Amino acid sequence: MRNIQEHRSKDFYNILYSLNKYEFDDFNALASIIGKTVIKPYKECQHNSLKFLIEDEKFEEFIYDIDKDTGKPVTFTCDENKLANYFGANLEAPHFLTPVFFNKAVLNKYKTDTSNYTISDGLIRYLDEWDIPFTINEEDKVVVWLGDLGRIPYNEQKYWRTENIPPQGNIEKNFWKQQIEATFIDNILPEKWIFTLIDKVNDKFDKRYNIIIFNPLSEADKLIKSAFMTPVTNNIDEFKEFLIQLCKITVESINKKAIQKYVDSDKLKDEQGQTLGSIGQLEILFKELNIISGNKLIDILRLVYNSRNKLSGHTASIKAYNKLWRREENYSPNWITDSKILISSVNDALNDLIEELR
Structure with missing residues (x-):
C-alpha cells in the first residue's frame, strides 16, 4: 500500500488531498479531499433586512x-x-x-x-x-x-x-x-370587503342549502386578493384590469356545478335549448329558492360582465360601454368613479343577500 498526501493552504482555505493505492485485484485506489473554505463577506452590508437592523x-x-x-x-x-x-x-x-x-x-x-x-x-x-x-x-x-x-x-x-x-x-x-377608538371594524376598503361578503354568502347558502355560490379563486388567481383595488389613476387600462379581476372574483367564480345539482337541467336552458351562462344559471337558482334580493345581485353582475366585454373581452368600444351604462355615446367616463360604483353596488347586493338569508 502506498499513501500520497498533498497539503495546500492560504488565508481563506485549507485543503488536504489524499491518495491511497492498494495491491488488490479490483478497487485498488482511494482518493479524498478534505478541506474548508472561508467565504469572506463584503466590507459593507448589502442585504436590506440586515442593513435596517445594523445601520x-x-x-x-x-x-x-x-x-x-x-x-x-x-x-x-x-x-x-x-x-x-x-x-x-x-x-x-x-x-x-x-x-x-x-x-x-x-x-x-x-x-x-x-x-x-x-x-x-x-x-x-x-x-x-x-x-x-x-x-x-x-x-x-x-x-x-x-x-x-x-x-x-x-x-x-x-x-x-x-x-x-x-x-x-x-x-x-x-x-x-x-x-383611535380601538373598535372592531369589519371593513375599511370596499374592494377588500367584497371577499368577506362572498365568504358570508357562501356560509349562509352552505348552512341553509348545503351548497356554496362562489368557488374559491384558483391557485393561479389567489394573488388577486392582494392586488385588487380600484384604479390608481383615471386610466382605461387600469379600469380594464379592474374589470377582469372583478369578473374573476364574482361572475367567473359562480359555482355552476352546485347549481346544476340543485336545479333541473331543463330549467337551465334558454328557448333555443342552449345552456345558460353562469349569471343566467344563478338567476334561475334564486327564482327556484324564491330569493328576492338575488335580482339586485344578478343586475349588477350583468353590468360588471358586460362592461368587461365592451372594454376587455372584445374590441374596446367606449361608445358601446356608454350605451350599456345608459349614457350619451360621446360621454367621457371617469374610470375611477365607475369602478367605485361597481364595487359599491356589488357589495350592497351581496349584503342584501346576506340579510335576506339571516
Missing part, C-alpha cells in the same frame, strides 16, 4: 400641514422618538398619530409586486419584515400615521416621500374607529 437609523421628513401665514408645506421627521405621544413626550412636536397624505399612486409598487407585498384591508405588509396601516379617504388619497412611517425602512420612507402631498380630505371613519 444608524435614518428618518425622512414628511409634509403634514400647510403654514397658515405663508401657504408653504410644513414638514417634520417621522422618528417616533421626536414625536409627541400620549405619555407626555415632545409636547411641542406633531403627534405620532398625525395623518400624512399621499397620492394613491404610492400603492402601485405594492399592488404589482404581489410575491413580496400583501395589501389587505387597511394594511400593507412586506413578507414578515414590516407592515404599515393605511386607508384611502373620500378624496382618493392614501392616509397613514406620521409615526408609522418611521417604522418602515429608510428606502421605503424615501419612496413614500415622492408621493407625499399636503392634507386633502378627512380620515376614513372606519380607519379612525379601528386605529
